Amino acid sequence: MLVKEEEILKTYFGYETFRPGQKETIEHILKLENTLAVMPTGGGKSLCYQIPGLSRNGTAIIISPLISLMKDQVDSLNSLGIPAAYINSSLTAAEQQDTLAGIAAGEYKFVYVAPERFESGRFVQVIRNIPLSLVAFDEAHCISQWGHDFRPSYRSIISNLKQLSNIPVFVALTATATEEVIGDIQSLLRMDHVVNTGFERENLSFHLIKGRDRSSYIRSFLEEHPEESGIIYAATRKQTDSLYAQLSSRGVPVAKYHGGLSEEERKEAQTAFIHDEKPVMIATNAFGMGIDKSNVRYVIHYAMPMNIESYYQEAGRAGRDGEPSDCILLFSPQDIQLQKFLIEQSMMEDEAKQLEYRKLQAMINYCHTHGCLTSFILDYFHDDASRETCGRCSNCVERQEKTDLTTEAQMILSCVKRMGERFGVGMTAKVLKGSGDKKLKEFGLKSLTTYGILSAYTERELTEWIHFLIAEQLLDTEEGRFPILKLNRNSVDVLKGNRKVEMFTAPIPSSDEADYQ
Numbered sequence: 055m056l057v058k059e060e061e062i063l064k065t066y067f068g069y070e071t072f073r074p075g076q077k078e079t080i081e082h083i084l085k086l087e088n089t090l091a092v093m094p095t096g097g098g099k100s101l102c103y104q105i106p107g108l109s110r111n112g113t114a115i116i117i118s119p120l121i122s123l124m125k126d127q128v129d130s131l132n133s134l135g136i137p138a139a140y141i142n143s144s145l146t147a148a149e150q151q152d153t154l155a156g157i158a159a160g161e162y163k164f165v166y167v168a169p170e171r172f173e174s175g176r177f178v179q180v181i182r183n184i185p186l187s188l189v190a191f192d193e194a195h196c197i198s199q200w201g202h203d204f205r206p207s208y209r210s211i212i213s214n215l216k217q218l219s220n221i222p223v224f225v226a227l228t229a230t231a232t233e234e235v236i237g238d239i240q241s242l243l244r245m246d247h248v249v250n251t252g253f254e255r256e257n258l259s260f261h262l263i264k265g266r267d268r269s270s271y272i273r274s275f276l277e278e279h280p281e282e283s284g285i286i287y288a289a290t291r292k293q294t295d296s297l298y299a300q301l302s303s304r305g306v307p308v309a310k311y312h313g314g315l316s317e318e319e320r321k322e323a324q325t326a327f328i329h330d331e332k333p334v335m336i337a338t339n340a341f342g343m344g345i346d347k348s349n350v351r352y353v354i355h356y357a358m359p360m361n362i363e364s365y366y367q368e369a370g371r372a373g374r375d376g377e378p379s380d381c382i383l384l385f386s387p388q389d390i391q392l393q394k395f396l397i398e399q400s401m402m403e404d405e406a407k408q409l410e411y412r413k414l415q416a417m418i419n420y421c422h423t424h425g426c427l428t429s430f431i432l433d434y435f436h437d438d439a440s441r442e443t444c445g446r447c448s449n450c451v452e453r454q455e456k457t458d459l460t461t462e463a464q465m466i467l468s469c470v471k472r473m474g475e476r477f478g479v480g481m482t483a484k485v486l487k488g489s490g491d492k493k494l495k496e497f498g499l500k501s502l503t504t505y506g507i508l509s510a511y512t513e514r515e516l517t518e519w520i521h522f523l524i525a526e527q528l529l530d531t532e533e534g535r536f537p538i539l540k541l542n543r544n545s546v547d548v549l550k551g552n553r554k555v556e557m558f559t560a561p562i563p564s565s566d567e568a569d570y571q
Protein backbone atom coordinates (compact mmCIF):
# COMPACT_ATOMS: atom_id res chain seq x y z
CA MET A 55 0.00 0.00 0.00
CA LEU A 56 0.92 3.60 -0.52
CA VAL A 57 3.74 2.74 -2.91
CA LYS A 58 3.21 5.91 -4.89
CA GLU A 59 2.88 7.98 -1.72
CA GLU A 60 6.09 6.58 -0.25
CA GLU A 61 7.77 7.49 -3.50
CA ILE A 62 6.46 11.06 -3.12
CA LEU A 63 7.74 11.15 0.47
CA LYS A 64 11.22 10.26 -0.77
CA THR A 65 11.46 12.08 -4.05
CA TYR A 66 9.76 15.35 -3.16
CA PHE A 67 10.43 15.64 0.54
CA GLY A 68 13.56 13.51 0.96
CA TYR A 69 12.26 11.46 3.92
CA GLU A 70 12.60 7.71 4.26
CA THR A 71 9.70 6.80 6.53
CA PHE A 72 6.39 8.19 7.65
CA ARG A 73 6.00 9.61 11.12
CA PRO A 74 3.35 8.16 13.45
CA GLY A 75 -0.15 8.82 12.15
CA GLN A 76 0.88 10.12 8.73
CA LYS A 77 0.39 6.90 6.82
CA GLU A 78 -2.97 6.16 8.38
CA THR A 79 -4.24 9.67 7.70
CA ILE A 80 -3.05 9.60 4.10
CA GLU A 81 -4.68 6.21 3.53
CA HIS A 82 -8.03 7.46 4.76
CA ILE A 83 -7.83 10.61 2.65
CA LEU A 84 -7.02 8.61 -0.46
CA LYS A 85 -10.14 6.53 0.18
CA LEU A 86 -12.01 9.86 0.29
CA GLU A 87 -12.91 9.46 3.95
CA ASN A 88 -13.07 12.71 5.89
CA THR A 89 -10.26 12.61 8.44
CA LEU A 90 -9.18 14.60 11.46
CA ALA A 91 -5.49 14.26 12.34
CA VAL A 92 -4.51 15.24 15.88
CA MET A 93 -0.74 15.35 16.15
CA PRO A 94 1.61 17.31 18.35
CA THR A 95 3.35 20.41 17.05
CA GLY A 96 6.18 19.36 14.79
CA GLY A 97 4.50 16.00 14.25
CA GLY A 98 4.34 16.50 10.49
CA LYS A 99 0.74 17.44 9.85
CA SER A 100 1.41 19.27 6.58
CA LEU A 101 2.57 16.13 4.81
CA CYS A 102 -0.74 14.48 5.69
CA TYR A 103 -2.53 16.62 3.12
CA GLN A 104 0.42 17.49 0.89
CA ILE A 105 1.07 13.91 -0.14
CA PRO A 106 -2.55 13.09 -1.07
CA GLY A 107 -2.71 16.51 -2.75
CA LEU A 108 0.23 15.53 -4.95
CA SER A 109 -1.00 12.05 -5.53
CA ARG A 110 -4.50 13.07 -6.66
CA ASN A 111 -5.59 15.20 -9.61
CA GLY A 112 -6.82 18.70 -9.02
CA THR A 113 -6.09 21.52 -6.62
CA ALA A 114 -5.97 21.21 -2.82
CA ILE A 115 -7.44 24.12 -0.88
CA ILE A 116 -5.92 24.67 2.56
CA ILE A 117 -7.81 26.95 4.88
CA SER A 118 -5.64 28.45 7.56
CA PRO A 119 -6.19 31.29 10.02
CA LEU A 120 -2.46 31.97 9.99
CA ILE A 121 -1.74 34.47 7.27
CA SER A 122 1.87 34.72 8.43
CA LEU A 123 2.46 31.05 7.77
CA MET A 124 0.96 30.88 4.30
CA LYS A 125 3.87 32.52 2.54
CA ASP A 126 6.39 30.18 4.19
CA GLN A 127 4.36 27.11 3.27
CA VAL A 128 3.99 28.26 -0.31
CA ASP A 129 7.67 29.21 -0.62
CA SER A 130 8.76 25.85 0.66
CA LEU A 131 6.44 23.97 -1.73
CA ASN A 132 7.63 26.11 -4.63
CA SER A 133 11.23 25.42 -3.71
CA LEU A 134 10.45 21.70 -4.07
CA GLY A 135 9.11 22.39 -7.55
CA ILE A 136 5.47 22.09 -6.50
CA PRO A 137 3.16 24.80 -7.89
CA ALA A 138 1.44 26.51 -4.95
CA ALA A 139 -0.02 29.93 -4.19
CA TYR A 140 -1.76 31.80 -1.43
CA ILE A 141 -4.37 34.41 -1.59
CA ASN A 142 -5.00 36.75 1.30
CA SER A 143 -5.26 40.40 2.26
CA SER A 144 -1.48 40.91 2.13
CA LEU A 145 -1.64 40.75 -1.69
CA THR A 146 -2.55 43.78 -3.78
CA ALA A 147 -5.80 43.71 -5.74
CA ALA A 148 -3.84 43.07 -8.96
CA GLU A 149 -1.89 40.20 -7.39
CA GLN A 150 -5.13 38.69 -6.12
CA GLN A 151 -6.58 38.89 -9.63
CA ASP A 152 -3.54 37.17 -11.11
CA THR A 153 -3.61 34.41 -8.52
CA LEU A 154 -7.33 33.89 -9.03
CA ALA A 155 -6.77 33.58 -12.77
CA GLY A 156 -4.04 31.00 -12.07
CA ILE A 157 -6.37 29.06 -9.79
CA ALA A 158 -9.13 29.15 -12.41
CA ALA A 159 -6.66 27.77 -14.97
CA GLY A 160 -5.80 24.91 -12.59
CA GLU A 161 -2.16 25.99 -12.37
CA TYR A 162 -1.68 25.18 -8.70
CA LYS A 163 -1.60 21.93 -6.76
CA PHE A 164 -2.03 23.81 -3.47
CA VAL A 165 -3.82 27.02 -2.64
CA TYR A 166 -3.69 28.48 0.88
CA VAL A 167 -6.47 30.82 1.96
CA ALA A 168 -7.81 32.44 5.12
CA PRO A 169 -11.41 31.61 6.10
CA GLU A 170 -12.52 35.15 5.23
CA ARG A 171 -11.79 34.42 1.58
CA PHE A 172 -15.02 32.45 1.40
CA GLU A 173 -16.97 35.62 1.98
CA SER A 174 -15.88 36.66 -1.51
CA GLY A 175 -18.29 35.37 -4.13
CA ARG A 176 -15.56 35.58 -6.75
CA PHE A 177 -13.25 33.14 -4.99
CA VAL A 178 -16.05 30.63 -4.36
CA GLN A 179 -17.09 30.94 -7.99
CA VAL A 180 -13.57 30.13 -9.15
CA ILE A 181 -13.06 27.05 -7.00
CA ARG A 182 -16.54 25.78 -7.77
CA ASN A 183 -15.46 25.29 -11.38
CA ILE A 184 -12.13 23.52 -11.06
CA PRO A 185 -11.27 19.95 -10.06
CA LEU A 186 -10.34 19.84 -6.37
CA SER A 187 -8.26 17.12 -4.73
CA LEU A 188 -9.24 17.94 -1.14
CA VAL A 189 -10.06 20.74 1.27
CA ALA A 190 -7.97 20.90 4.44
CA PHE A 191 -8.67 22.86 7.62
CA ASP A 192 -5.39 23.69 9.30
CA GLU A 193 -5.52 24.65 13.01
CA ALA A 194 -8.93 23.04 13.02
CA HIS A 195 -9.48 23.68 16.75
CA CYS A 196 -10.33 27.28 15.74
CA ILE A 197 -13.65 25.91 14.45
CA SER A 198 -14.75 24.91 17.91
CA GLN A 199 -15.99 27.28 20.54
CA TRP A 200 -14.50 24.89 23.08
CA GLY A 201 -11.11 25.60 21.55
CA HIS A 202 -8.87 28.23 23.04
CA ASP A 203 -8.78 30.19 19.84
CA PHE A 204 -12.30 30.14 18.45
CA ARG A 205 -12.69 32.02 15.15
CA PRO A 206 -16.34 32.53 14.22
CA SER A 207 -15.35 33.17 10.58
CA TYR A 208 -13.92 29.67 10.51
CA ARG A 209 -17.17 28.09 11.50
CA SER A 210 -19.42 30.19 9.30
CA ILE A 211 -17.77 29.00 6.08
CA ILE A 212 -18.64 25.37 6.66
CA SER A 213 -22.17 25.68 5.30
CA ASN A 214 -20.85 27.55 2.21
CA LEU A 215 -18.35 24.83 1.58
CA LYS A 216 -20.84 22.05 1.93
CA GLN A 217 -22.78 23.52 -0.97
CA LEU A 218 -19.88 22.94 -3.31
CA SER A 219 -20.37 19.64 -5.03
CA ASN A 220 -16.78 19.26 -6.20
CA ILE A 221 -15.09 18.72 -2.82
CA PRO A 222 -14.13 15.05 -2.68
CA VAL A 223 -12.85 14.95 0.89
CA PHE A 224 -12.31 17.11 3.97
CA VAL A 225 -9.21 16.97 6.10
CA ALA A 226 -8.83 18.66 9.48
CA LEU A 227 -5.57 19.09 11.38
CA THR A 228 -4.77 20.30 14.84
CA ALA A 229 -2.23 19.96 17.62
CA THR A 230 -4.47 21.01 20.44
CA ALA A 231 -7.73 19.23 20.79
CA THR A 232 -9.50 18.22 23.94
CA GLU A 233 -12.31 15.67 23.77
CA GLU A 234 -14.89 18.46 23.39
CA VAL A 235 -12.98 20.07 20.53
CA ILE A 236 -12.54 16.75 18.75
CA GLY A 237 -16.28 16.09 19.15
CA ASP A 238 -17.11 19.49 17.74
CA ILE A 239 -14.85 19.12 14.71
CA GLN A 240 -16.18 15.64 14.09
CA SER A 241 -19.79 16.72 14.01
CA LEU A 242 -19.29 20.05 12.21
CA LEU A 243 -17.18 18.61 9.42
CA ARG A 244 -18.69 15.12 9.45
CA MET A 245 -15.42 13.38 9.98
CA ASP A 246 -15.28 9.64 9.27
CA HIS A 247 -12.04 9.07 11.17
CA VAL A 248 -9.92 10.62 13.86
CA VAL A 249 -6.22 9.77 13.78
CA ASN A 250 -4.87 10.78 17.15
CA THR A 251 -1.19 10.11 17.74
CA GLY A 252 -1.33 11.43 21.27
CA PHE A 253 0.27 14.56 22.50
CA GLU A 254 3.43 13.47 24.15
CA ARG A 255 6.60 15.08 22.92
CA GLU A 256 9.38 13.09 24.40
CA ASN A 257 12.05 15.68 23.75
CA LEU A 258 10.38 18.29 25.98
CA SER A 259 11.13 18.54 29.71
CA PHE A 260 8.69 20.56 31.79
CA HIS A 261 9.88 22.50 34.80
CA LEU A 262 7.94 24.39 37.38
CA ILE A 263 9.83 27.02 39.33
CA LYS A 264 8.30 28.61 42.42
CA GLY A 265 9.57 30.94 45.05
CA ARG A 266 12.40 32.42 43.00
CA ASP A 267 12.83 35.99 41.94
CA ARG A 268 11.80 35.65 38.32
CA SER A 269 13.98 38.28 36.73
CA SER A 270 17.10 36.99 38.41
CA TYR A 271 16.16 33.43 37.46
CA ILE A 272 15.94 34.47 33.82
CA ARG A 273 19.20 36.37 33.98
CA SER A 274 21.10 33.41 35.36
CA PHE A 275 19.36 31.00 32.98
CA LEU A 276 20.47 33.11 30.01
CA GLU A 277 24.02 33.29 31.37
CA GLU A 278 24.08 29.50 31.54
CA HIS A 279 22.64 29.09 28.03
CA PRO A 280 24.34 31.84 26.04
CA GLU A 281 24.39 30.12 22.68
CA GLU A 282 20.84 28.91 22.61
CA SER A 283 17.68 30.24 21.04
CA GLY A 284 14.60 30.57 23.21
CA ILE A 285 11.31 32.36 23.78
CA ILE A 286 10.32 34.10 27.00
CA TYR A 287 6.60 34.70 27.31
CA ALA A 288 5.49 37.54 29.56
CA ALA A 289 1.88 38.02 30.65
CA THR A 290 1.47 41.64 29.58
CA ARG A 291 2.99 44.19 27.22
CA LYS A 292 4.33 46.10 30.19
CA GLN A 293 6.13 43.04 31.50
CA THR A 294 7.52 42.40 28.02
CA ASP A 295 8.88 45.95 27.77
CA SER A 296 10.48 45.89 31.18
CA LEU A 297 12.13 42.48 30.70
CA TYR A 298 13.34 43.57 27.30
CA ALA A 299 14.87 46.73 28.76
CA GLN A 300 16.59 44.78 31.55
CA LEU A 301 18.07 42.15 29.29
CA SER A 302 19.09 44.33 26.40
CA SER A 303 20.89 46.67 28.80
CA ARG A 304 22.92 43.62 29.84
CA GLY A 305 23.88 42.93 26.28
CA VAL A 306 21.65 39.90 25.72
CA PRO A 307 20.79 39.63 21.99
CA VAL A 308 17.08 39.89 22.52
CA ALA A 309 14.10 40.83 20.35
CA LYS A 310 10.66 41.81 21.55
CA TYR A 311 7.17 41.32 20.17
CA HIS A 312 3.74 42.37 21.33
CA GLY A 313 0.50 43.79 20.01
CA GLY A 314 1.43 47.36 20.92
CA LEU A 315 4.26 47.53 18.37
CA SER A 316 3.82 48.55 14.77
CA GLU A 317 3.53 45.87 12.15
CA GLU A 318 6.96 46.78 10.86
CA GLU A 319 8.58 46.53 14.28
CA ARG A 320 6.98 43.15 14.83
CA LYS A 321 8.10 41.88 11.45
CA GLU A 322 11.63 43.05 12.09
CA ALA A 323 11.74 41.39 15.51
CA GLN A 324 10.39 38.15 14.10
CA THR A 325 12.93 38.07 11.26
CA ALA A 326 15.84 38.82 13.61
CA PHE A 327 14.70 35.97 15.83
CA ILE A 328 14.17 33.46 13.04
CA HIS A 329 17.56 34.17 11.52
CA ASP A 330 19.23 33.91 14.94
CA GLU A 331 20.54 37.47 14.79
CA LYS A 332 18.60 37.88 18.04
CA PRO A 333 18.14 34.35 19.27
CA VAL A 334 16.16 35.29 22.39
CA MET A 335 12.60 36.53 21.96
CA ILE A 336 10.60 38.26 24.69
CA ALA A 337 6.96 38.41 23.80
CA THR A 338 3.35 38.26 24.83
CA ASN A 339 1.22 35.42 23.57
CA ALA A 340 0.64 37.50 20.41
CA PHE A 341 3.88 35.94 19.22
CA GLY A 342 4.26 32.46 17.90
CA MET A 343 1.23 31.39 15.91
CA GLY A 344 2.73 30.12 12.72
CA ILE A 345 6.35 30.52 13.73
CA ASP A 346 8.23 27.52 12.49
CA LYS A 347 11.67 27.85 14.06
CA SER A 348 13.10 24.45 14.62
CA ASN A 349 16.01 25.12 16.99
CA VAL A 350 14.16 26.79 19.89
CA ARG A 351 15.84 25.14 22.88
CA TYR A 352 13.69 26.60 25.64
CA VAL A 353 10.41 28.38 26.24
CA ILE A 354 10.17 30.21 29.55
CA HIS A 355 6.85 31.50 30.83
CA TYR A 356 7.50 34.45 33.07
CA ALA A 357 4.01 34.00 34.52
CA MET A 358 1.29 31.38 34.54
CA PRO A 359 -0.80 31.40 31.32
CA MET A 360 -4.59 31.25 31.34
CA ASN A 361 -5.07 27.60 30.52
CA ILE A 362 -3.28 24.37 29.73
CA GLU A 363 -4.18 24.54 26.03
CA SER A 364 -2.33 27.82 25.57
CA TYR A 365 0.50 26.66 27.79
CA TYR A 366 1.10 23.46 25.86
CA GLN A 367 0.86 25.24 22.54
CA GLU A 368 3.28 28.00 23.54
CA ALA A 369 5.68 25.72 25.38
CA GLY A 370 5.49 23.34 22.42
CA ARG A 371 7.26 25.86 20.22
CA ALA A 372 10.43 24.49 21.78
CA GLY A 373 12.18 21.55 20.16
CA ARG A 374 10.40 21.23 16.86
CA ASP A 375 13.58 19.61 15.55
CA GLY A 376 13.15 16.77 18.05
CA GLU A 377 16.21 17.73 20.12
CA PRO A 378 15.90 17.86 23.94
CA SER A 379 14.41 21.20 25.00
CA ASP A 380 13.11 22.80 28.18
CA CYS A 381 9.72 24.32 28.98
CA ILE A 382 9.93 26.36 32.14
CA LEU A 383 7.04 27.94 33.99
CA LEU A 384 7.84 30.53 36.65
CA PHE A 385 4.89 30.55 38.98
CA SER A 386 3.91 33.12 41.56
CA PRO A 387 0.58 33.10 43.44
CA GLN A 388 -0.30 36.58 42.21
CA ASP A 389 -0.52 35.18 38.65
CA ILE A 390 -3.83 33.66 39.66
CA GLN A 391 -5.27 37.08 40.44
CA LEU A 392 -4.06 38.51 37.15
CA GLN A 393 -5.67 35.75 35.12
CA LYS A 394 -8.94 36.09 37.03
CA PHE A 395 -8.89 39.79 36.42
CA LEU A 396 -8.39 39.21 32.68
CA ILE A 397 -11.35 36.82 32.55
CA GLU A 398 -13.52 39.19 34.55
CA GLN A 399 -12.60 42.11 32.29
CA SER A 400 -13.29 40.24 29.06
CA MET A 401 -16.49 40.76 27.11
CA MET A 402 -17.44 37.11 27.36
CA GLU A 403 -20.91 35.87 28.28
CA ASP A 404 -21.26 34.43 31.76
CA GLU A 405 -21.29 30.87 30.56
CA ALA A 406 -18.07 31.36 28.61
CA LYS A 407 -16.49 32.95 31.67
CA GLN A 408 -17.37 29.94 33.77
CA LEU A 409 -15.65 27.74 31.20
CA GLU A 410 -12.55 29.94 31.35
CA TYR A 411 -12.53 29.74 35.14
CA ARG A 412 -12.70 25.97 34.93
CA LYS A 413 -9.77 25.89 32.53
CA LEU A 414 -7.85 28.33 34.72
CA GLN A 415 -8.39 26.04 37.70
CA ALA A 416 -6.72 23.20 35.79
CA MET A 417 -3.77 25.49 35.09
CA ILE A 418 -3.56 26.39 38.80
CA ASN A 419 -3.66 22.70 39.62
CA TYR A 420 -0.73 22.11 37.27
CA CYS A 421 1.24 24.62 39.32
CA HIS A 422 0.47 22.72 42.52
CA THR A 423 0.54 19.08 41.61
CA HIS A 424 3.31 16.96 43.04
CA GLY A 425 2.83 14.36 40.35
CA CYS A 426 4.52 14.13 36.95
CA LEU A 427 3.97 17.35 35.00
CA THR A 428 4.00 15.63 31.62
CA SER A 429 1.37 13.14 32.76
CA PHE A 430 -0.72 15.97 34.16
CA ILE A 431 -0.83 17.69 30.76
CA LEU A 432 -1.49 14.50 28.84
CA ASP A 433 -4.27 13.52 31.23
CA TYR A 434 -5.80 16.93 30.69
CA PHE A 435 -5.99 16.21 26.98
CA HIS A 436 -7.40 12.76 27.75
CA ASP A 437 -4.39 11.22 26.15
CA ASP A 438 -4.59 7.91 27.90
CA ALA A 439 -1.81 6.04 26.21
CA SER A 440 -0.45 3.92 29.03
CA ARG A 441 2.59 5.50 30.54
CA GLU A 442 4.62 5.78 33.66
CA THR A 443 5.86 9.11 34.90
CA CYS A 444 8.09 10.89 32.38
CA GLY A 445 11.27 10.95 34.46
CA ARG A 446 12.24 14.29 32.88
CA CYS A 447 10.04 16.96 34.42
CA SER A 448 11.05 18.90 37.51
CA ASN A 449 8.60 17.00 39.70
CA CYS A 450 9.97 13.65 38.56
CA VAL A 451 13.57 14.74 38.94
CA GLU A 452 13.52 16.79 42.12
CA ARG A 453 10.75 15.44 44.23
CA GLN A 454 12.15 12.26 45.64
CA GLU A 455 11.26 12.07 49.31
CA LYS A 456 7.71 12.07 50.53
CA THR A 457 6.40 13.28 53.89
CA ASP A 458 3.22 12.01 55.45
CA LEU A 459 0.88 14.98 55.78
CA THR A 460 -2.32 13.10 56.56
CA THR A 461 -2.89 14.80 59.93
CA GLU A 462 -2.41 18.29 58.51
CA ALA A 463 -4.66 17.45 55.57
CA GLN A 464 -7.35 16.26 57.98
CA MET A 465 -7.07 19.55 59.89
CA ILE A 466 -7.43 21.54 56.69
CA LEU A 467 -10.40 19.50 55.48
CA SER A 468 -12.21 19.66 58.79
CA CYS A 469 -11.63 23.40 58.85
CA VAL A 470 -13.31 23.66 55.41
CA LYS A 471 -16.22 21.69 56.81
CA ARG A 472 -16.52 23.80 59.93
CA MET A 473 -16.46 26.94 57.82
CA GLY A 474 -19.63 25.60 56.21
CA GLU A 475 -18.02 25.05 52.79
CA ARG A 476 -18.76 28.67 52.05
CA PHE A 477 -15.27 30.19 51.70
CA GLY A 478 -12.27 30.12 49.37
CA VAL A 479 -8.58 29.33 49.71
CA GLY A 480 -7.49 32.67 51.21
CA MET A 481 -10.00 32.77 54.05
CA THR A 482 -9.42 29.13 54.91
CA ALA A 483 -5.67 29.69 55.15
CA LYS A 484 -6.31 32.66 57.46
CA VAL A 485 -8.51 30.62 59.79
CA LEU A 486 -5.97 27.79 59.95
CA LYS A 487 -3.23 30.28 60.66
CA GLY A 488 -5.30 32.06 63.30
CA SER A 489 -5.01 35.39 61.54
CA GLY A 490 -6.10 38.62 63.20
CA ASP A 491 -7.83 39.78 60.00
CA LYS A 492 -11.02 41.66 60.89
CA LYS A 493 -13.05 39.77 58.31
CA LEU A 494 -12.72 36.57 60.34
CA LYS A 495 -14.45 38.17 63.27
CA GLU A 496 -17.20 39.59 61.04
CA PHE A 497 -17.95 36.14 59.68
CA GLY A 498 -17.81 34.54 63.15
CA LEU A 499 -14.86 32.38 62.14
CA LYS A 500 -12.70 33.12 65.14
CA SER A 501 -14.75 30.92 67.41
CA LEU A 502 -14.25 27.80 65.30
CA THR A 503 -12.29 24.98 66.93
CA THR A 504 -10.04 24.91 63.88
CA TYR A 505 -9.10 28.58 64.24
CA GLY A 506 -5.31 28.71 64.55
CA ILE A 507 -5.02 24.94 64.44
CA LEU A 508 -2.03 25.14 62.08
CA SER A 509 -0.57 28.38 63.40
CA ALA A 510 2.95 26.95 63.27
CA TYR A 511 2.90 27.41 59.49
CA THR A 512 2.84 30.59 57.43
CA GLU A 513 -0.27 31.61 55.54
CA ARG A 514 1.74 31.11 52.37
CA GLU A 515 2.50 27.49 53.25
CA LEU A 516 -1.11 26.83 54.15
CA THR A 517 -2.31 28.35 50.88
CA GLU A 518 0.15 26.14 49.02
CA TRP A 519 -1.13 23.05 50.84
CA ILE A 520 -4.75 23.85 50.09
CA HIS A 521 -3.89 24.27 46.41
CA PHE A 522 -2.04 20.98 46.57
CA LEU A 523 -5.15 19.24 48.00
CA ILE A 524 -7.22 20.71 45.14
CA ALA A 525 -4.67 19.65 42.54
CA GLU A 526 -4.69 16.12 43.94
CA GLN A 527 -8.52 16.13 43.87
CA LEU A 528 -8.73 15.71 47.63
CA LEU A 529 -10.79 18.88 47.78
CA ASP A 530 -13.13 20.48 45.24
CA THR A 531 -13.65 24.07 44.23
CA GLU A 532 -16.83 25.55 42.94
CA GLU A 533 -16.24 27.36 39.67
CA GLY A 534 -16.18 31.10 39.54
CA ARG A 535 -14.08 34.07 40.29
CA PHE A 536 -13.85 33.27 44.00
CA PRO A 537 -13.90 29.49 44.06
CA ILE A 538 -15.48 28.11 47.20
CA LEU A 539 -13.93 25.04 48.76
CA LYS A 540 -16.10 21.94 49.00
CA LEU A 541 -15.39 18.51 50.37
CA ASN A 542 -15.66 15.55 48.01
CA ARG A 543 -15.60 11.79 48.37
CA ASN A 544 -11.82 11.73 48.58
CA SER A 545 -11.89 14.33 51.36
CA VAL A 546 -14.19 12.08 53.35
CA ASP A 547 -11.79 9.17 52.88
CA VAL A 548 -8.94 11.30 54.21
CA LEU A 549 -11.03 12.50 57.17
CA LYS A 550 -11.97 8.94 58.04
CA GLY A 551 -8.35 7.91 57.94
CA ASN A 552 -8.91 5.60 54.98
CA ARG A 553 -6.51 7.47 52.76
CA LYS A 554 -3.00 8.76 53.33
CA VAL A 555 -1.86 12.14 52.06
CA GLU A 556 1.77 12.42 51.10
CA MET A 557 3.60 15.45 49.89
CA PHE A 558 7.04 15.73 48.45
CA THR A 559 9.43 17.67 50.60
CA ALA A 560 10.23 20.13 47.87
CA PRO A 561 10.95 23.57 49.25
CA ILE A 562 7.82 25.60 49.78
CA PRO A 563 8.23 29.16 48.48
CA SER A 564 9.78 31.35 51.11
CA SER A 565 8.16 34.66 51.86
CA ASP A 566 11.22 36.78 51.23
CA GLU A 567 11.02 36.72 47.46
CA ALA A 568 10.79 40.19 45.99
CA ASP A 569 8.37 39.10 43.33
CA TYR A 570 5.74 37.98 45.77
CA GLN A 571 5.43 41.22 47.62
Ligand code: ADP
Nearest residue numbers: 069071072073093094095096097098099100101
Ligand atom coordinates in the same frame (compact mmCIF):
# COMPACT_ATOMS: atom_id res chain seq x y z
P1 ADP B 1 3.23 20.40 12.29
O1 ADP B 1 2.44 21.16 11.26
O2 ADP B 1 2.60 19.12 12.69
O3 ADP B 1 3.64 21.23 13.47
P2 ADP B 1 5.12 20.20 10.15
O4 ADP B 1 4.19 19.62 9.16
O5 ADP B 1 5.50 21.62 10.02
O6 ADP B 1 4.56 19.95 11.63
O7 ADP B 1 6.41 19.28 10.23
C1 ADP B 1 7.44 19.54 11.13
C2 ADP B 1 8.77 19.17 10.53
O8 ADP B 1 8.87 17.75 10.40
C3 ADP B 1 8.95 19.74 9.14
O9 ADP B 1 10.27 20.23 9.04
C4 ADP B 1 8.73 18.55 8.23
O10 ADP B 1 9.41 18.67 7.00
C5 ADP B 1 9.28 17.39 9.06
N1 ADP B 1 8.65 16.10 8.71
C6 ADP B 1 7.36 15.86 8.44
N2 ADP B 1 7.15 14.56 8.15
C7 ADP B 1 8.35 13.96 8.24
C8 ADP B 1 8.81 12.59 8.05
N3 ADP B 1 7.97 11.60 7.73
N4 ADP B 1 10.12 12.33 8.24
C9 ADP B 1 10.97 13.33 8.59
N5 ADP B 1 10.61 14.63 8.78
C10 ADP B 1 9.32 14.94 8.60
